[in-house]
Amino acid sequence: MVVNEQVNITTEKTKSPHIAGSSLKISVKELSVFFGKTKVLSDININIFERKVLAIIGPSGCGKSTFLRSLNRMNEEVGGNFTGKIIFDDEDIMKLDPVYLRRRIGMVFQKPNPFPTMSIANNVVAGLRMNGFRDKKKLKEIVETSLRQAALWDEVKDILHESGANISGGQQQRLCIARTIAMQPEVILMDEPASALDPISTAKIEELIFELKKKYTIIIVTHNMQQASRVSDYTAFFYMGKLIEMDKTIKIFTDPELKQTEDYISGRFG
Amino acid sequence: MERRLVLNKTAGDFAGSRSEYKLQNFFKKSKGKKRVTFLTKILGNKNIGDLIFERLTLLFAMLVFFLVVLMGWEMYSNSTLSIKTFGLKFLITSTWDPVAEVFGALPVIYGTFVSSLLALLIAFPLGIGVAVFLAELAPGWLEKPLSFLTELLAGIPSVIYGLWGIFVLVPWLRDSVEPFFQNKFPNSPLFQGAPYGFGMLAAAIILSIMVLPIISSISRDVLKSVPNTQREAAYALGATKWEVTKVVLSNAKSGLLGATMLGLGRAIGETMAVTMVIGNRPEISASLLNPSYTMASVLANEFTEATSDLYISALIELALILFIITIMVNILARLLVWSTERKWK
Numbered sequence: 271m272v273v274n275e276q277v278n279i280t281t282e283k284t285k286s287p288h289i290a291g292s293s294l295k296i297s298v299k300e301l302s303v304f305f306g307k308t309k310v311l312s313d314i315n316i317n318i319f320e321r322k323v324l325a326i327i328g329p330s331g332c333g334k335s336t337f338l339r340s341l342n343r344m345n346e347e348v349g350g351n352f353t354g355k356i357i358f359d360d361e362d363i364m365k366l367d368p369v370y371l372r373r374r375i376g377m378v379f380q381k382p383n384p385f386p387t388m389s390i391a392n393n394v395v396a397g398l399r400m401n402g403f404r405d406k407k408k409l410k411e412i413v414e415t416s417l418r419q420a421a422l423w424d425e426v427k428d429i430l431h432e433s434g435a436n437i438s439g440g441q442q443q444r445l446c447i448a449r450t451i452a453m454q455p456e457v458i459l460m461d462e463p464a465s466a467l468d469p470i471s472t473a474k475i476e477e478l479i480f481e482l483k484k485k486y487t488i489i490i491v492t493h494n495m496q497q498a499s500r501v502s503d504y505t506a507f508f509y510m511g512k513l514i515e516m517d518k519t520i521k522i523f524t525d526p527e528l529k530q531t532e533d534y535i536s537g538r539f540g
Numbered sequence: 541m542e543r544r545l546v547l548n549k550t551a552g553d554f555a556g557s558r559s560e561y562k563l564q565n566f567f568k569k570s571k572g573k574k575r576v577t578f579l580t581k582i583l584g585n586k587n588i589g590d591l592i593f594e595r596l597t598l599l600f601a602m603l604v605f606f607l608v609v610l611m612g613w614e615m616y617s618n619s620t621l622s623i624k625t626f627g628l629k630f631l632i633t634s635t636w637d638p639v640a641e642v643f644g645a646l647p648v649i650y651g652t653f654v655s656s657l658l659a660l661l662i663a664f665p666l667g668i669g670v671a672v673f674l675a676e677l678a679p680g681w682l683e684k685p686l687s688f689l690t691e692l693l694a695g696i697p698s699v700i701y702g703l704w705g706i707f708v709l710v711p712w713l714r715d716s717v718e719p720f721f722q723n724k725f726p727n728s729p730l731f732q733g734a735p736y737g738f739g740m741l742a743a744a745i746i747l748s749i750m751v752l753p754i755i756s757s758i759s760r761d762v763l764k765s766v767p768n769t770q771r772e773a774a775y776a777l778g779a780t781k782w783e784v785t786k787v788v789l790s791n792a793k794s795g796l797l798g799a800t801m802l803g804l805g806r807a808i809g810e811t812m813a814v815t816m817v818i819g820n821r822p823e824i825s826a827s828l829l830n831p832s833y834t835m836a837s838v839l840a841n842e843f844t845e846a847t848s849d850l851y852i853s854a855l856i857e858l859a860l861i862l863f864i865i866t867i868m869v870n871i872l873a874r875l876l877v878w879s880t881e882r883k884w885k
Contacts, residue, residue, distance in 0.1 A: 347775055369778045377776035383769040386883075387790045397777030446773070453777060 292319040295457060295487045296341065300354035303336050303345060310336045310350070311511045318457075323479060323488045325502030325519065327495065329534070332508040334491040338459045341489070342375040343368045359456075373401060376450035380462040382442035384434030384449070390426050393434040393445055397453045412452050420448035421478055440471025447478060451486075458482065460490040464497065476501050495535060499523045507531045612863060619857035621850060630857060636822040636838075638845070643854040645861070647822040651832035652862075655740060655814065656807035658828075659747030664800050666748075667755030671799075674756070675763035676785050687760065694753035702816030705746045710737035710817055717741075718829050732827040736819065741828040743818040747810055751803035758802055758877060762795030763788055765881045791880075798876025805869040809862065811836035835862045 296318040303311040311333040318324055326334045339345045340352055343363060356363045363371055384393045394413045395403070403409065413430065417423040422444040426437065434445055443463060450458055460479075464472040479488060479501045492498050498505055499519055506516040507526075515522065515531045526532045622630065626643060633644025670690060674683050714737030721731045766788045774784040789796070819831020820841060835858050846852045 342776065344772065344775060347771075369780055371778075372776055373778035377772075379769060379772060379776070381769055383773040385770065385773065385787060385791075387787075387793075396774075397779075400774070400777060400779045400783045449773075449777065 292322055294318070295320040295359065297357040298341075298354070299357070301337075301340060301352060301356060302354055303333070303340055303350055303352040305345075305348075305350050309511065311340070311352075314354070314513050316506060316513060316516065318487060318489060319503075320487050321483055321485070322503040323483050323490060323501055325498035325505045326489065326491045326508060327493075327498050327505060327534070328508035328514075330493075333511045334508050335461050337508065338377075338461055338489060338491050341457070341459060342372050342377055344372075344377070369401075373397070373453055374455050375457040375459060376453055376455035377459040378443070378446050378450055378461065378463045381466050382439055382446055384442050384445050386433055386435035388434055389431045390434050390437070390445060391430040394448050394452050396449060401453075416448040416452040417445075419451050419481070420444045421474060421481075422448055438471075440467050440474060443467060443471065443475060444478065447475075447482075451482075455486065457487045457489065460488065462491055462493060465493060472497070495523075495537075507534060509534070608867075612860070615856055615860040615863060619853050619860050622853035622857040625850060626854075630854070631861075634822075634824060638842070638851050641848060641850050643851075645835070645854075645858055647824050648833045648835050648838050648858070649861070650824050651740070651818070651822070652808055652834040652836070655743045655747060655818065655832065655834060656804055658740070658744035659751055659807045660800060660804055662744065662748035663752045663755055663803060667752050667799070667803070668759055668796060670752070670756035671759030671763055671796075672785055672789070674760045676788060677781070687757065690753045690756050692753075693749070694757070698750065698810060698812040699816075701746055701750055702813035705742060705813060705817040709745060710742050713737045713742055713745075722829075729826040730828050733825070733830045735829050736831065738817055738819040738831055739827075739829050740818065740825075740832045743814045743832065743834075744828075746813050746817055747807045750810060750813065751807050754806055755799050755803040758799035759792075759796050762792045762799060762877060762880050765795070766791045793880075794876045795880025798873045798878075798880070801869055801873030801876065805866050805873060808869065809836055809866045811840050815840050835859075 294317055296316075298314055298316040298318070301311060301314040301316075302309060314337060316324075326337065328334050336345060336350070339350075341356060341358075341363075345352070346368065358366070358371070358375070384390075385396060388396060391410075391413045392399070394416050395409045398409065398412065414423060414427075417426065422441060425441060426445075429436075434442070437445065443466075447458075447463075464475045467475065476497060479490065482488060483503075490498075490501065502519045504517060505519045505522040507514045507522065507530075509530065515526060515528050517527070522531065523535060526535065622643065626633075630643060630645055631649065632646055633642075634646045635642050635644045636647065637643075674687055674690075678686060714735055718731070718735035718737070718741070721728075722735065725731050770787055770791055771784050774787045779787070814834055815837040818834060818837060820833050820837055821831040822833045822838070823830065825832070839855060839859055839862075842851075843855060846855055
């Protein structure tokens with residue numbers, strides 16, 4: 271890894287861009303995340319806009335996933351804590367019940383993780399049932415609409431009763447997306463959702479993201495530069511726990527402000 | 541020649557030194573004609589030390605298996621007299637009379653199973669509860685010492701449990717618990733007879749304490765083998781801790797059943813503590829207060845008294861039955877535990 275003087279760039283220079291015609295959904299202010307005594311993220315300021323796709327790029331260990339997991343308070347479950355503020359629709363997320371928060375901010379993980387003990391249909395509505403939703407007729411409808419939205423319905427409509435683990439990896443990941451959509455969240459967090467999949471499944475997931483952003487705010491962590499440039503509206507570059515640069519995707523990938531960003535994007539380090 | 545050059549490069553420190561000279565000489569020598577001896581013919585390219593090591597450990601491993609088979613065979617061949625005399629009657633009749641040389645093992649088989657199953661009834665919810673706390677809820681600093689303590693329970697000699705049973709548990713049952721139940725449920729068949737303290741209830745309680753560490757520690761391992769991605773998936777859907785635990789438990793079902801069956805295996809074979817508190821009377825009774833008898837207790841109590849060939853043969857047949865049952869239970873239990881733990885690999 272090249273140790274570069276520009277690592278110490280302060281975050282004041284990297285204000286989030288304003289996106290015309292979109293309102294602010296999540297505002298992250300001075301976020302620092304700690305695991306024990308280790309500081310994983312420091313002083314992150316990011317504005318996230320409604321119905322846009324934010325891509326987060328950066329080398330392994332730069333804190334991308336940790337940032338993502340701060341937004342739905344998943345870090346708490348593994349012993350992380352943070353300073354700073356995350357404002358979600360004018361509310362401080364620390365003042366919200368995490369169970370309620372995670373209903374509104376859904377998450378898709380790197381490795382497809384359907385529940386193997388549940389059928390495909392039950393996987394889709396697992397979250398709803400956990401939250402006490404019991405109306406069988408309604409649940410059936412939700413299964414279909416969610417699977418259709420996740421572009422999986424045609425492939426699984428005849429095997430809805432089979433285990434969620436019996437389908438291919440790409441299908442499992444779309445099932446996980448359907449499961450997230452079924453909760454009707456406002457924001458979907460995606461942690462490298464295609465990194466464990468083959469190119470065809472990846473393409474399907476990317477198409478899906480295009481569709482989903484009409485309804486949802488999406489934040490996607492990715493190692494794949496092409497993917498970031500294809501699916502996102504704006505991009506944030508993280509390095510060693512800091513936000514280095516953030517701008518509209520087209521700007522980041524064609525004319526980044528900082529040399530460090532350029533080096534990373536062109537594959538010179540990381 | 542080339543190989544030597546590469547080696548010299550990597551071993552830069554040796555260059556020009558005495559060691560380098562030695563190294564080169566070594567390769568020169570080994571490059572020379574290979575001596576074909578009797579041993580190399582058998583061994584091929586294998587190192588002889590490794591081969592001996594491998595075969596020796598294989599022998600030890602086979603020895604364990606061989607011992608089990610040998611034990612089974614010995615018991616079978618020594619119990620043929622009893623098997624021929626009583627046949628199936630041995631399993632389904634209830635008279636155990638050494639004087640008249642009539643042996644029916646039904647009461648002791650009944651006592652073995654009922655005491656073990658009652659013990660599981662108590663230990664299963666407790667054990668799973670302990671396991672859930674240790675695997676899912678306990679903070680790291682508490683989990684380690686608590687796990688150690690529960691496993692420590694398994695290391696206490698069973699005679700100590702038995703002594704505790706005689707001096708603490710039995711008097712408590714006799715003076716408080718059993719009269720209480722008799723007053724509350726005067727007509728229930730479960731609480732008939734005089735409250736001696738010694739009997740089925742005492743044995744079941746002692747056994748439940750003894751199998752608790754097995755059930756809880758194996759269950760904890762099973763729960764821990766469920767990958768975190770499952771927990772994360774549930775959390776991300778807005779699950780509470782309880783709902784996350786339910787997801788984990790449903791993933792671990794067969795493994796938990798296996799853990800319970802390992803407990804059963806231990807309970808069936810447990811001898812000393814049970815013998816000390818169960819009352820040792822071969823009778824079938826629905827009452828928890830009445831004395832009973834188990835296969836293991838019969839063997840422990842009566843071997844010294846057995847003089848006639850038929851008596852000894854009957855006892856050995858009893859041992860054979862116990863042996864087969866515990867082996868089956870343990871095999872089944874292990875398979876169940878493995879099936880859960882392997883699912884994720």
